[in-house]
Amino acid sequence: MxxxxxxxxxxxxxxxxxxxxxxxxxxxxxxxxxxxxxxxxxxxxxxxxxxxxxxxxxxxxxxxxxxxxxxxxxxSSSSSSSxxxxxxxxxxxxxxxxxxxxxSPEPESKQQLGTPSPPSLFDESTRVTAGSAAVDGIIYRLVNGVKEFKAPSELDFSATTKEQPLALADNEKNRPFINQLCKLSGLRNDLAAIPTHGNKTLEDKSKNTAVAIDRALEKMKGHQLKLYKQFTTEFDHVLSTLNEYVASFEYPSELYFVSDPEKYGMVLLNNDKNKPFIDQLRKLDALRTWLAAIPTHDQPERKAKCQAVGAAIDQAIKDMKKHQYKLWKNNSKAHRSPPMNSASRKRTVRL
Structure with missing residues (x-):
């Protein structure tokens, strides 16, 4: 003080x-x-x-x-003579x-407050320590990068050709996946640039880190291949699902329509007896919506597959509607026919 x-x-x-x-x-x-x-x-x-x-x-x-x-x-007082x-x-x-x-004391100089520079990778006395710290930095970036990355549920392979299989289109949909691949490749290059100076411990650490990076890249490639198969077989998947539905469909012998079928047409009553048939129609409609969401990317092969699967779905719906119409016609005839008396029954039997 x-x-x-x-x-x-x-x-x-x-x-x-x-x-x-x-x-x-x-x-x-x-x-x-x-x-x-x-x-x-x-x-x-x-x-x-x-x-x-x-x-x-x-x-x-x-x-x-x-x-x-x-x-x-x-x-001090100027007027005082004391x-x-x-x-x-x-x-x-x-x-x-x-x-x-x-x-507060006078601020210290920047040289005193500044963070000391890291040891050089090529300094004779600190190069091993510096190399180990550099590898630790690679590991830290690898773990954080893998943890933060969210694998996509689909990718756009419209750029794929016979000469370039699994090629990804450079667009917003593929950008996060492409960036992750570039980051992992960059980590591998950065790791390869760190000298080990013949130190066994540092060499083992560097090799283990390289293996971890390669595994992350392999996992990315595996996910890319999975999505590519999904991309190329999407139409086949829709078609196989359609075949499963059609094989399980039931064509009932009777359906219940609203009263006065001639006025309201083939409108089905929403009841338990009609429910299985109505659910089958809804499944076919959902397949058609699924097919419409699959992009063709203006590729002739994909367009042809899309048209073929779409035609199969339309045919299954037509078959269901045909059966519905048949039962509706029978119901309309029964609705129009007057009740028969005993005399008419006898005449009918004699005929």
Whole structure:
């Protein structure tokens, strides 16, 4: 904690008037009477109206200082002829621009605050340590990259040709997957650039990291192949699902239509007896929606497959509608026919 000490200069016993003293002597006395000492943890500042001298002292550790909100300005009364200035020991006085012991110290230089540079990969004394740290950085990037990546559920292989199998189109749909492949390849290249300097431990660490990167790449390629098969067999998948549906369909002997079938047509009642037939029609309609969502990418082969599967779905729906129409016609005839009496029955039997 800095203190402000007032130096007291004894008055001369000789009775000399101010007019008899030289001007320089009078100025020195005034300076001596107003000289103050401000000490802190680092320096002692000797300040007077004519000069200021800063004397460095031995640094000692202090708690984290705080900047004084507004340093007090030391002042002296010009009208007072007294050479003494009284200050309370409990108060802290600083001149303008100075700080109390609780104030912040001067900021350290950037060289002291800066992070030390990492060891060189080629320095004789630190190259192994630097190489190990560089491999650790590769591992960290690998783990984070794999953890954050979300595998897509589909990819666009419209750019695939016989000469370039599994080629991915450069578009927004494929961009995250392509970027991940590039990141993994970049990690492998960065790892290969780290020298091992013949150190067995560093060599093993580098090899194990390379194996981990290759496994991540293989997993990506495996997922790409899976999605490619899905891409090329999407139409076949729809067709096989259609065949399973048709094989399981039932054609009931009776369906229940709304009253007055001639007025409302082949509208089925939504009841338990009609439900299996209605569900079959809904499945076929869902297959048609699924097929429409599969892109053909203007490829003739994919267009032909899409048209063939679409025709098969339409045919299955027509077969269902045909059976529905047959039962509706029978229901309409029964609705139009008047009830038969006993006499008519006898005539019918005789015929």
């Amino acid at each position: 800095s203190r402000l000490v007032t130096s007291r200069v004894p008055r001369s016993s000789a009775k000399t008037t101010r007019s008899q003293e030289p001007a320089v002597s009078q100025q020195e006395k005034r300076d001596n009477r107003r000289t103050t000492v401000c000490g802190d943890s680092d320096t002692i500042r000797l300040s007077s109206p004519t000069y200021m001298k800063i004397v460095p002292v031995k640094r000692r550790s202090l708690p984290t200082p705080k900047r004084s909100p507004s340093p007090a300005v030391s002042s 050479s003494d200035s009284s200050f309370s020991d409990s108060e802290s006085h600083t001149s303008s621009g100075q700080y109390t012991p609780d104030s």
